[in-house]
Amino acid sequence: MSTLESLIRLHRWQVDERRRQVAELESLAEKLRQELARLAEERANEQAAAGASFLARHVYPGYIRHAIERQQTLEQSLAETEAQTVHAREALAEAFEELKRYEIASANRERMRISAAARRERLDTDAVAIDTFRRANRR
Secondary structure (H helix, E strand, O other): OOHHHHHHHHHHHHHHHHHHHHHHHHHHHHHHHHHHHHHHHHHHHHHHHHHHOHHHHHHHHHHHHHHHHHHHHHHHHHHHHHHHHHHHHHHHHHHHHHHHHHHHHHHHHHHHHHHHHHHHHHHHHHHHHHHHHHHHHHO
């Protein structure tokens, strides 16, 4: 295995790792969004319950304080996760560009090898043809 092939394998692995990282971050962000939606629904249900019961009205302020803190924490986590996702996508793009450079270099090297082999074959064929021509003209 050539050095170039080893570099291509390494960069493919890096691209795959970056893709996995982006997918994990996107999955986490989606879970946080779902948790925020669930919390909003829960708050609406608790508000309706607080309006229906005298006892619930007295407990509701403590609940809402905790719910607001939880919402702020979730929103902060979501913002951090989205920022990490942006950075991970940039790293993925850079790794992909690097991989493409090596793949292009490998393709160019292979094209040059095939061209050189074809040239050698043409030269050999031409040499045989010239030798055949000389032998035919000697008589």
